[in-house]
Amino acid sequence: xxxxxxxxxxxxxxLAGASCFIIGLIRMNSPATARNGNxxxxxxxxxxxxxxxxxxxxxxxxxxxxWLIIAVGVVIGGGAGLWTARTVKMTAMPQLVSLxxxxxxxxxxxxxxxxxxxxxxxxxxxxLETTIAVVLDVIIxxxxxxxxxxxxxxxxxxxxxxxxxxxxxxxxxLALAAIAxxxxxxxxxxxxxSPVLMLIIAAALIFGITMVxxxxxxxxxxxxxxxxxxxxxxxxxxGFVLENDVLIIAGALVGxxxxxxxxLMADAMNRSVMNIMIGGFGGGEGTAxxxxxxxxxxxSIGADDVAIQLAYxxxxxxxxxxxxxVAQAQHAVRELAELLEERGVDVKxxxxxxxxxxxxxxxxxxxxxxxxxxxxxxMDDINPEFERCDVALVVGANDVTNPxxxxxxxxVSGMPILDVDKARSIxxxxxxxxxxxxxxxxxxxxxxxxxxxxxxxxxxxAALTAAVKAL
Numbered sequence: 001x002x003x004x005x006x007x008x009x010x011x012x013x014x015l016a017g018a019s020c021f022i023i024g025l026i027r028m029n030s031p032a033t034a035r036n037g038n039x040x041x042x043x044x045x046x047x048x049x050x051x052x053x054x055x056x057x058x059x060x061x062x063x064x065x066x067w068l069i070i071a072v073g074v075v076i077g078g079g080a081g082l083w084t085a086r087t088v089k090m091t092a093m094p095q096l097v098s099l100x101x102x103x104x105x106x107x108x109x110x111x112x113x114x115x116x117x118x119x120x121x122x123x124x125x126x127x128l129e130t131t132i133a134v135v136l137d138v139i140i141x142x143x144x145x146x147x148x149x150x151x152x153x154x155x156x157x158x159x160x161x162x163x164x165x166x167x168x169x170x171x172x173x174l175a176l177a178a179i180a181x182x183x184x185x186x187x188x189x190x191x192x193x194s195p196v197l198m199l200i201i202a203a204a205l206i207f208g209i210t211m212v213x214x215x216x217x218x219x220x221x222x223x224x225x226x227x228x229x230x231x232x233x234x235x236x237x238x239g240f241v242l243e244n245d246v247l248i249i250a251g252a253l254v255g256x257x258x259x260x261x262x263x264l265m266a267d268a269m270n271r272s273v274m275n276i277m278i279g280g281f282g283g284g285e286g287t288a289x290x291x292x293x294x295x296x297x298x299x300s301i302g303a304d305d306v307a308i309q310l311a312y313x314x315x316x317x318x319x320x321x322x323x324x325x326v327a328q329a330q331h332a333v334r335e336l337a338e339l340l341e342e343r344g345v346d347v348k349x350x351x352x353x354x355x356x357x358x359x360x361x362x363x364x365x366x367x368x369x370x371x372x373x374x375x376x377x378x379m380d381d382i383n384p385e386f387e388r389c390d391v392a393l394v395v396g397a398n399d400v401t402n403p404x405x406x407x408x409x410x411x412v413s414g415m416p417i418l419d420v421d422k423a424r425s426i427x428x429x430x431x432x433x434x435x436x437x438x439x440x441x442x443x444x445x446x447x448x449x450x451x452x453x454x455x456x457x458x459x460x461x462a463a464l465t466a467a468v469k470a471l
Contacts, residue, residue, distance in 0.1 A: 003058055003059070006055060006058050007055060010052065010054065010055045011245065013048060013051035014048050014051065014052075014244070014245050015245070015246075016044065016047065017044035017045060017047050017048035017051075017246050017250075018048075018245070018246055019044070020040050020041055020043060020044025020047075021041050021044050021045075021249065021250050021253055022253065023037070024037040024038060024039075024041030024042075024044065025037065025041065025253060048246045052244075052246075056070075092156075093364065094220065094224060094361055095151075095152040095155035095156045096152075097224060098148045098149075098151040098152035098155060099148065099152045100231075101144055101148040101151075101224075101228055101230070101231045102145050102146075102147075102148035102149045102152065104144070104231040104234070104235060105140065105141040105142070105143070105144025105145045105148065105227075105230060105231045106141060106142075106144070106145035107141075107238075108137055108140075108141040108231075108234035108235050108238040108251075109137060109141025109142050109145065109201070109234065110141075111242065112133070112137035112141070112238060113134075113138060113197070115134060115241050115242070116134045116197055119192065120192050120193075120194050125192075126192055128188065128190075129240075130240075130241065131187050131188060132188065133237050133240035133241045134197075134237075134241055135183075135184045135187055136233075137234055137237035137238055137240075138197065138200060138201050139180055139184070139200060139204045140204075140230050140233050140237065141230075141234035141237075141238075142201050142204035142205045143204045143205075143207050143208040143211070143230060144208065144227055144234055145208060146205045146206070146208030147208035147212045147223075147227055147230075148208075148227050148231075149208075150208070150209055150212040150213055151223050151224060151227060154212075154215075155220060159213075164214060165213075165214050166213065166214065169210055169213075169214055172210055173207060173210045173211060176203045176210065177203075179200070180200050180204055180207065183197070183199050183203070184200060187200075221265050221354045221361070222265045222266050222354070225261045226258070226273065228254065228258040228261075229254070229255050229256075229257075229259040229261075229262055230255075231255075232250075232253065232255030232256070232257070232258055233251065233255035234251070235247055235250060235254065236248050236250075236251025236252045238251070239251055264353065265353065297446060298445050298446060298450075298452050299450065299452060300451070300453075300454060301451030301453055302453070303453065303460070303463040303464050303466075305451070306427050306451065307467030307470075307471060308471070309390075309391050309425055309427065310336075310340055310345070310391055310393070310427075310464065310468060311340065311343055311345070311468050313345055313390035313391045314345065314346060315345070315346045315348075315385075315388060315389050315391075316346070316347050316348075316389070316390065316391045316392075316393060317347075317349070317382065317385065317386065317389045317391075317392050317420075317423065318333060318337065318349045318350070318393045318395065319349075319350045319352075319392060319394040319397050319401060319418055319420055320333065320349060320351070320355060320362055320365075320366070321352070321355055321362075321395060321396040321397025321398060321400065321401075322355070322396055322398070323395060323396015323397070323429075323430060323431070323457045324362075324365075324395045324396040324457045325361060325362065325365060327396065327457035329395065329456075329458035329461055330365045330366055330368065332457075332458050332461035332462055333369075333371075333461050334366070334370060334371050335461075335465055336461050336464055336465045336468070337371070337375075339465060343468075348376075348377050348382065348385070349366060349371065349375055349376050350377055350379065350382040350383075350386075350420075351377065351379065351382075352379050352397070352400040352416075352417075352418055353378075353379060354400060355397065355400065363376055379416060379418055382418070386418070386419045386420060386422040386423045387419075387422045387423075389422075390423075390424050390425060391425045391426070391427060392420045392423035392425070392426045392427070393429070394420060394427065394428040394429065394430075394444075395429045395457050395460075395461065396429065396430065396457045397418070398430075398434075398442055399417075399440075399442070400415075400417055400418055401417060401418050401420045401421075401442065401444050402440070402444060403417070403443045404440065404442075404443050405417045410440065420444060421443075421444055421447055421449075423449070425449055425451075426444065426447060426450040426451070427450075427451050427453060428444070428445060428450060428451070428452050429453045429455060429457055429461065430452065430453075430454060430455075431454065431455065431456055431457075432454065433445070
């Protein structure tokens with residue numbers, strides 16, 4: 001078989017792999033088919049990698065050192081991936097996803113840098129379309145690399161989850177963006193300069209840090225979606241640099257889906273994507289039992305009193321949020337729910353689009369704890385049921401339950417919320433009167449129907465379980 005024929009076959013395999021990506025992505029829309037969709041996408045990528053290896057082996061002039069580097073990379077990368085897949089807990093998945101985003105963006109940027117330096121080393125002219133692909137790759141990949149590392153560090157607790165404000169941060173961020181754009185225009189003009197490319201990379205790397213540091217932990221769902229879109233776009237640009245169709249298609253799919261999800265998540269939080277990119281904001285912590293601005297007082301309640309309400313209710317809606325994810329309390333809430341169901345209580349879970357630490361994270365957390373999927377209700381489906389609910393049990397959710405969103409003039413105005421305040425009785429498990437990402441007090445806490453159980457989510461749920469058992 002001649003090389004031209006083999007290359008044509010490999011391109012067909014790439015096309016088949018890309019088709020697997022698309023079909024797999026579609027099948028991930030349903031929990032019943034998501035597992036098979038993931039396997040199909042993985043099979044498509046495996047076929048594309050093997051085919052590329054065969055094509056590389058058939059191409060003359062590939063040095064032995066190249067094969068050694070490839071082998072070492074496959075062993076290290078494959079081993080690390082297998083180890084993380086088997087050992088990382090589901091509660092740590094957000095920071096792992098962020099780390100994967102960093103690896104993907106960084107790898108894509110390195111591909112573009114190597115290709116550009118090769119052109120400069122050989123003294124060859126660089127076509128404009130190649131320069132555009134290289135520059136976009138290094139900018140997006142570098143921003144993704146450092147930004148994802150910061151996001152992962154925040155989620156893991158290695159970096160403070162609260163917004164870290166840099167003096168003149170927005171000016172610095174805009175200046176870095178201007179440097180990157182100016183350098184890009186210089187290269188687009190036909191100039192071949194590795195120092196300018198390095199300047200662009202440095203600006204992009206710092207931009208990733210200054211973009212994510214000011215963003216609080218509760219904003220991570222949007223940030224992770226945005227960085228995931230960046231990763232896909234960087235991979236697509238790397239595909240253009242390498243003239244690899246499968247990378248272009250796979251990257252475009254990830255980038256497009258990530259961008260759509262980012263827009264949906266930003267709208268759900270009443271934020272603009274641009275606001276997130278040039279600097280986030282967050283709130284501070286209050287003290288337990290403190291009064292909420294705007295009037296009203298907070299009513300503290302004990303576990304025994306809450307247990308009586310729950311045990312003798314007919315319909316209970318659990319509202320899990322960021323606090324539950326942080327406390328890794330998904331098993332504790334399932335245990336409490338099962339105990340209530342044994343007593344004849346109808347238990348459902350209200351899932352807000354931005355609940356948890358990343359898009360879909362709350363669904364995955366609860367599924368990992370073997371919570372029956374039919375009990376997980378999306379916001380539009382569960383909101384009409386709050387009026388018929390005996391007890392709404394809010395576990396670590398804040399802004400997504402704030403009635404202030406229904407009025408103009410508030411930082412959360414217009415943000416879709418769960419109608420928790422319409423329940424007959426409300427119980428909130430929360431460590432303190434700390435504010436959410438919007439930096440405002442939650443009017444739900446001063447509602448006359450609301451009782452505050454001040455405790456860590458996991459400890460509070462455990463106390464409720466013990467109290468219900470004692471009845």
